[in-house]
Amino acid sequence: MKTFFLSLSLLILNPAAVSGLTTSAQKACSLLHAALPKKVFFPGSQRYAADIFHFQLSSSQNSTCSVEPTTVSDVSTIMKIVGRDNVRSPFAIKSSGGHATNPGFSSTLGVQIAMTNFTDLTYDAAKQTVSIGPGLTWDQVYKQLDPLNITVVGGRVPGVGVGLVLGGGYSWVTNQYGLGVDNIVSLDMVLPNGTAVQVAENSHPDLFFAMKGGLNNFGIVTKFTLKAHSQPSIWGAVVNYGAEQNAAVIQALADFSVNNTEIKAQLAAAQVVTGPAPGWEVIFFYGQGNQMPAVYQPFFDIPATSASIVTSGSFSEFIALSTVLNPDPTAKGLSNVVPIVHYTVPVLDFIHEQLNATWLAGKAANKSFTSVLLGVEPFLDAFAHATPSAYEHSVARPVTPSNPWITWSDPADTAYAHAALRNMSDKIQAFAIQQGQSLATDLHYPNYALDDTPLNLLYGKNVQKLKAIKHAVDPKNVMGLAGGFKL
Ligand SMILES: Cc1cc2nc3c(=O)[nH]c(=O)nc-3n(C[C@H](O)[C@H](O)[C@H](O)COP(=O)(O)OP(=O)(O)OC[C@H]3O[C@@H](n4cnc5c(N)ncnc54)[C@H](O)[C@@H]3O)c2cc1C
Numbered sequence: 253m254k255t256f257f258l259s260l261s262l263l264i265l266n267p268a269a270v271s272g273l274t275t276s277a278q279k280a281c282s283l284l285h286a287a288l289p290k291k292v293f294f295p296g297s298q299r300y301a302a303d304i305f306h307f308q309l310s311s312s313q314n315s316t317c318s319v320e321p322t323t324v325s326d327v328s329t330i331m332k333i334v335g336r337d338n339v340r341s342p343f344a345i346k347s348s349g350g351h352a353t354n355p356g357f358s359s360t361l362g363v364q365i366a367m368t369n370f371t372d373l374t375y376d377a378a379k380q381t382v383s384i385g386p387g388l389t390w391d392q393v394y395k396q397l398d399p400l401n402i403t404v405v406g407g408r409v410p411g412v413g414v415g416l417v418l419g420g421g422y423s424w425v426t427n428q429y430g431l432g433v434d435n436i437v438s439l440d441m442v443l444p445n446g447t448a449v450q451v452a453e454n455s456h457p458d459l460f461f462a463m464k465g466g467l468n469n470f471g472i473v474t475k476f477t478l479k480a481h482s483q484p485s486i487w488g489a490v491v492n493y494g495a496e497q498n499a500a501v502i503q504a505l506a507d508f509s510v511n512n513t514e515i516k517a518q519l520a521a522a523q524v525v526t527g528p529a530p531g532w533e534v535i536f537f538y539g540q541g542n543q544m545p546a547v548y549q550p551f552f553d554i555p556a557t558s559a560s561i562v563t564s565g566s567f568s569e570f571i572a573l574s575t576v577l578n579p580d581p582t583a584k585g586l587s588n589v590v591p592i593v594h595y596t597v598p599v600l601d602f603i604h605e606q607l608n609a610t611w612l613a614g615k616a617a618n619k620s621f622t623s624v625l626l627g628v629e630p631f632l633d634a635f636a637h638a639t640p641s642a643y644e645h646s647v648a649r650p651v652t653p654s655n656p657w658i659t660w661s662d663p664a665d666t667a668y669a670h671a672a673l674r675n676m677s678d679k680i681q682a683f684a685i686q687q688g689q690s691l692a693t694d695l696h697y698p699n700y701a702l703d704d705t706p707l708n709l710l711y712g713k714n715v716q717k718l719k720a721i722k723h724a725v726d727p728k729n730v731m732g733l734a735g736g737f738k739l
Pocket residue numbers: 307344345346347348349350351352353357358367386406407408409411412413414415416417418419420421422423467468471472473474577578579699700736
C-alpha cells in the first residue's frame with residue numbers, strides 16, 4: 253500500500269512520466285541502446301567521459317548518452333534514429349580531436365556521436381593518396397606517414413582532429429600545397445537520410461564543394477581521402493622571447509610577413525598575456541632540410557629566453573615542440589578570427605595594446621581570465637592552390653586568419669569572456685581596416701570563428717548556393733539537430 257502511494261506520487265511529480273513521454277534524446281538513446289547495445293554509453297562510464305571530452309572544457313556538454321559507431325552501417329543506423337520523424341533528437345558529431353571551442357558545435361545535451369573508433373589509415377602509393385578515419389588526430393596521422401617520407405595537409409599542433417579539413421585547414425605545408433580542403437580527393441560519408449556515399453568532384457560535385465568548409469551541415473564523414481605529398485626531413489624551432497624584446501620581435505614579424513619569399517618557410521607566432529610583461533612565442537617551420545633558412549636569421553639575432561630546435565627531424569618530432577597553442581586542457585576558452593593581409597608594425601603594436609587592455613579590464617572586473625592571446629599567422633601564396641570551396645579562399649584576396657583567444661577558469665565568466673573576445677576582435681579588425689590590411693567584407697575562417705559570426709562573413713557569396721545544396725541533400729533538416737554554423 254505504502255509503496256503504491258509512493259510510486260503514484262513519484263509519477264505525479266514527474267510530468268514526463270504522467271504524459272507517458274520522454275525527451276527526444278532519451279528516446280533516441282534507448283533506441284540506440286537497443287540497436288547497438290555495446291556501443292552506447294551513459295553518464296558515469298569512462299567511455300561516456302571520453303566521448304564528451306573537449307580540448308576546452310567550456311565546449312563539453314553532458315549529453316544524454318554517447319555512441320561510438322565502429323562501422324559505416326552503425327553511422328547509418330545512428331543517423332536514421334536521431335533523424336526519425338517521431339524522434340528528432342539533438343545530436344553532435346565529434347572527431348577524436350574535439351577541438352571546436354564553440355559550445356554545441358561538437359557537443360550536445362542529446363546524443364554525442366564520437367567517431368573515435370574510425371582509426372584506419374591507408375596509403376595508396378599508386379594514386380598518391382592517404383585515407384584516414386575521423387578517429388585519428390593529425391599527430392597520429394603524421395606518426396604513421398613519417399616512415400614513408402610523405403605527409404598530408406593537416407593540423408599544426410598535437411591533438412587536433414579532422415574537423416580541421418571540414419572547415420578549411422591551415423597546415424605547416426599550406427604555402428606549398430594549399431588548405432586542407434584543397435587536398436581532399438574524396439569523402440566517404442553518411443548522408444542525413446542514412447545513405448552511405450563516396451563524395452568526389454566527379455560523383456557529387458555540389459556536395460563535394462559544400463563539404464569543403466561546410467563542417468557538419470551535410471552528413472557524417474567516415475573516411476577522408478587526401479592527397480599525399482612527399483616530405484623530406486624538417487628543420488624547425490620553437491623560440492620564446494621576453495617582453496623587453498617586443499619591439500624587435502614585432503619588427504622581425506612585420507618584415508617576414510611583408511617580405512618572405514621562401515615558400516617552405518612558415519611561422520606562427522603568439523603573444524600570450526598571462527600577467528605583466530608578456531613576451532612572444534614563435535614556431536618556425538622549414539619544410540626541407542637540416543639547417544635554418546636565412547629568412548629566419550633576424551629572429552635568431554634577437555636574444556631569446558628559450559629555444560628548442562629540431563634539425564633533420566620528422567613531422568612528429570617537429571610538432572611535438574609546440575606548447576603555446578595548447579593551453580591547459582581543463583581551461584575554458586573561446587577562439588575567434590580577424591582576417592589580416594599583412595602583419596605590419598602598426599597592426600602588431602595595436603594587437604599588443606588590445607591584448608593588454610583586454611587582460612587588464614578582465615582583471616579589473618575580477619574575471620577569472622587565465623590568458624588573452626593572439627596567434628599571428630603569416631602565409632605566402634596560401635590561396636594559390638585554391639579549389640572551389642564553400643569556404644572561399646580566392647587568390648584575389650589573400651587574407652590570413654589571425655587568431656585571438658581568451659581562456660578563463662570560472663564558468664560564471666563565460667558571457668563576459670565572449671563579449672571581451674568579440675570586442676577585442678572587432679577593435680583589431682577596425683584598426684587593420686584603417687591600415688589597409690583588412691576589409692569589413694573579408695571572410696572569417698570558419699574553424700576559428702566565434703559562434704556569433706554571421707553566415708555571410710563565413711561563406712560570402714556562397715551562402716545561397718550552400719543553402720540550396722543543403723536543402724536538396726537534407727530536406728528534413730536532420731543536420732539542423734546538430735549545433736554549429738547552420739546553413
Ligand atoms: C590547439 C588548437 C590548435 C589548432 N590548430 C589549427 C591549425 O593548425 N590549423 C587550423 O586550420 N585550425 C587549427 N585549429 C582549429 C581547428 O581547425 C578547429 O578547432 C577544428 O574544429 C578542430 O577539429 P576537431 O576535429 O579537432 O574538432 P571537433 O570539435 O571534433 O569537430 C569540429 C567540427 O567538425 C565537425 N566534425 C568532426 N568530425 C566530423 C565528421 N566525421 N563528420 C562530420 N563533421 C565532423 C564537428 O561536428 C564540428 O562541427 C586549432 C584549434 C586548437 C584548439
